Amino acid sequence: MFEKMKQVLEHQALNKADYADLRYETKQETAVHLSRNELTQAGVNLGDGFVVRVLKNGGLAEVAFTKLQDAPKAVARAVENATLLGKNRPKQIALAPSKAAKDTVVPRLHEDPRRVSLEEKISLLREYQKIPLGHEKIVNSMLALTEVIREKHFISTEGHAVREDLVTVQLQGMISSREGALLQNVRIGDGGSDGFQTVRNIEPLFEEKTKLAIDLLDAKPIKGGKHDVIVNPELAGVFIHEAFGHFSEADIIEELPAMREKMRLDTQIGNPGLSVVDDPGMRDQLGYYRYDDEGTAARRVQLIKDGVLTGRLHSRRTAAEFGEPVTGHMIAEDYRFAPIVRMGNIYIEPGTGSFEQLLEELNNGYYILDVNGGQTTGENFTFGAQYGYEVKNGKRGHMVRDINISGNLYRTLMNITALGNKLVLSKIGGCGKGQSNIRSCNGGPDTLIRNLVVGGV
């Protein structure tokens, strides 16, 4: 494949370009969808395509195309666009140095999903489905097993030649319970980057989520207002990803002068007890990869240390712009997209407190768990939580539902006053920064946050 790709980069329109790269990838998707006992989709499919990027006279432009015969047109358009961009920018775009790696990376899979038949996958889902559907109050359960196998080839005019395969398995679903007019939904999910075994033997998870869906029918709606809360590791991870992590992606703040000032390194951004890391190199975790989609080797970045901003995530372009080292965080959803700066495995480093100690420190407030959607706009964030418990005098009380939390990033980072001692990382991802990233992994420990705006229904 590399030879065919090199021919594309030999196009004469690139003779006067300063730099060009080309990514070709295939994407094999297996999907099994089950709605109650009815199979609504099952099959394996393959798509493929290219993305060319050109740097010329200080402009960097990209074109995605799916047919090899469109390569000359795509290259010519990328050159034209790069020239136009370069002419109309006050400052020329440059690329920070990236070692021209030549490498092939194949994931370490404990059980290769390609060796599990479609029939077995369907059968596994049907077995899981029996658990929620065995309860009278469960009116529906929808499950979707998705496997995505990407074989990525990357070359550049600087000599990069990297092939890396990524295998992702995800089982996601929604269990719905009903009593009279009240309907409750509970999300369920498991999976990972290291093989099919991640979605085997998860009956206890189905039991737990089924019970939760039923229990929520008797839960009380949470009272809106400002509360102290403990968020569980899943919510803590989504918080750090959505509210803080996106601002450590340098392409988000690159062209926002005031945000750049707020996110200056060495700024005290959080409570002194807070440390945050992004590390794509954590093997077997969902966000694992060796090289990003610019062919740069990924590395661990300490984003916050003891409340002080110490690092950020870069592309070659933003690393040059900020005068900071490359980090290898340029990731594309698939062959239809040019890469953008993204998180790999981002997490809040655990503290020392046991859960009981956190409850005691909270005293009065809420313990809220599991994410139910989330979004950030600028420095403000909003997340839905699946369920929670009222906490009175350090003791867990009745269950609450209909929970959304909202806040300001900077105030919230300062209001994190205690951290549990157990780190948990997510098994399924789905960050939607322009493109979808199913490998986006986040985590943290149980986290005590003061003065959070909680909007009940």
Place this chain on the structure above:
Amino acid sequence: MQNDTMEKDVMNTLANTAGKQSDQYEIYQKTTETDTVEFRAGGFSTIAGTITAGTGLRLIKDKKLGFAYTRNLNGPRELVDNALESLAAEVEACYTFPVTKDPPELDNKPDPSVTALSNREFVKECKKIRDFFADKSDAEIGIYAGRSLDKVMLKNSSGTELSHESGTYHLYVNLVYPGGAVGVARIHTGKAWAPVDTPRLQRLLELYKAGNTEIDPKSGKMDVLFMPGSLHTFLWRLQTGLSGKSLYNKISPLGDKQGEQILSPLLTMYDDPLNDTLPGAAAFDEEGTAKQTFSFFKKGVLENFYYDLDYAAKLKTRPTGHGHRTGRWGADPVTTLPTPWSAHWRIQRGDKSLDEMISMMDRGIILEGVMGAHSGNIPNGDYSVGVAPAFYVENGTIKGRIKDAMVAGNVYETLQLVEAVQDQWEPGYDLPALLCRDVAVATKE
């Protein structure tokens, strides 16, 4: 022209091969070319393009479904074989691909002014907009300009052969409050290229300036003016409630309420796919069923649920032309199976101007945009969204911009308390603003 002929030959071969191997087949093909220019506060940031194509194939044999797709239709045999292989999973398909002859003729051909648009023109327009705002405000200006040229072809074994071409441009102008990355935005879009008019930019500037003062009102129930940019909060929940899929899966709270008063009598909602003065008009859905103007709620009374072929068959009713290859976040139509979706949801205009609606507010907020519309218990109609941003109003006057607040409720309750509906649609959203009473707003205070 030579390419078109070659592609037609490949398509015919695909149809012949698929026809011999199955009881029914459907070929869906889409090609897209896009250009995008992005301007951010520091200057032009990105110019990007796509040239993509793809073919999806559905086969039905012995009432079982086979599905496959490809990006490069070089070997039709391989695509058919992949679809045949997936038959083994035994996904039931108890429907017939539709016979759709002579659908309404819509003026959808890409206008020459859009076909001829170049990125140079977008760069020029972005500069003009930047210059308008540059010395009038401290906003960090974001502009996303682009165009899309699409071609869709659909052919099935029932004899339906449809095609559709379209061309649209868009300009999204966002004035961001420095340091927060939250701003006020407007969309300018159309089928024939026209630069943004200055009065519209002026109105956006005035709105931006009204938010320069930050304000922290007390929590409580108050008037909320839901602007068109926040209405997807409601529409996603209503779309879920009225979908034939939700009905079939017994997760619609509206299941047994056809003919009942569900919303305020001020609200009439309908699907309007045939209005070809707006971008996105369509005479048929993405599985070939003819589209029609279709009522959801008439004066608040629930009239109809909507269906694709599959869920219509499951519920023993007629498909309504709502089979779309999409999802809430959008999806690649080539790789996605159709599902019930309403793509042209409109709310009938009311009789109050925006200024009149604001003057009706004693104490409340104007909700420009939201965060987290997708979170929470959507099938039940619950919502709880962060403001992004909102403006606080007292005695009919905007007092400033609120941060860190949440608006929460249940769509079926909030939309019973509609006080006024705007007398025009906001361009780009094609929806009016709605003023609702007694909505819970949680703030820092």
